Amino acid sequence: MKFTYESKIPLTKSFLLEHYSEEQYMSYYLKHPIDKKLFTSPLRRDNKPTCSFYRNKRNELIFHDFGSGQHLNFIGVVEEMYHITYHQALLQIAKDFNLTKSNVVNTRHINYIPKFESKGPANIRVKIKDFTESELKWWKSFGISYKTLKKFHVYSCENVFLNDNLFTTNSKLTFGYYGGKVNNIELWRIYYSQRKEYRFLTNWPSKKIQGFDQLPKYGDILIITKSMKDVMSMYELGITACAPYSETEFIAYSVLSQLKERFRHIIVMFDNDRAGLLNMAKLRHLHSDLDYFCIPKEYAKDFTDTYKKYGKVKMIEFIKQVKDYFEYKWLEQELVS
Secondary structure, three states: OOOOOOOOOOOOOOHHHHOOEEEEHHHHHHHOOOOOOOOOOOOOOOOOOOEEEEOOOOOOOEEEEOOEEEEEEEEHHHHHHOOOOOHHHHHHHHHHOOOOOOOOOOOOOOOOOOOOOOEEOOOOEEEEOOHHHHHHHHHHHOOHHHHHHHHOOEEEEEEEEOOEEEEOOOOOOOEEEEEEEEOOOEEEEEOOOOHHHHOEOOOOOOOEEOOOOHHHEEEEEEOOOHHHHHHHHHHHOOOOOEEEEEOEEEOHHHHHHHHHHEEEEEEEEOOHHHHHHHHHHHHHHHOOOEEEOOOOOOOOOOHHHHHHHHHHHHHHHHHHHHHHHHHHHHHHHHHHH
């Protein structure tokens, strides 16, 4: 950046909020009024309104992109918009609002914007329908039966409504993962299986764990994988598994500590693509006491793709080999200790 911050006052979020409100900063960069209406994202190519605002538990104004899953405060919006660091975003905002000099004078005219009030998750409603034969056949290709879909509260979606607006209708192979209610608002994770990107629409809290409610009270081995689809496919083969909100949003320390008490061994198994391997590498530094594994690339990218490619019999053989490897490893560790 070619400009400098000359004031002796530390450049912080608090400093910025002394001069303008979150609403003023957010509206300036997103070029959209701060209201409850859905709008298209200015941060990516987006031809369908998938964004809104809400206030989180810390009472911060948050921009929520349902398509990408992003939750950003006004500084995060600037980071994402300019592809810069947090400190660079503070500088960018100070420059744009003439706050870089020692004697700060608010020379930029920004209209007053009332404080936005909207707490809790966005309202997603679903009109469900019976599974079609083609939908059940699609799930069966990953080894997942109708009985398991029912157990994990997975439904076929006819219509999806976001903040009372019709979002999608009769979308091919679209499924809803139901996560209960918060303050009488239903929690849904909508899976658009045929999309190449932005395949999820959700109002689940970021700490909610997929498949957590179906876990046994105690067990031997727990797999932490990356998707509900993997969780259900593993369940069909007798493997206990759950999945975090996403590969980048891992299970909270408090919950992980609880799971360590309930299961003798925990194995993290994300995809063998760049994102999955990178996130597992990060987790190794934070949770070195866990075990880590991914499907070899010569098989497929993840568990369900491997199942689809090789079938149930081959998957059972593969699981036995992996289990034998880890049991030998754990035995060695016990003997050494």
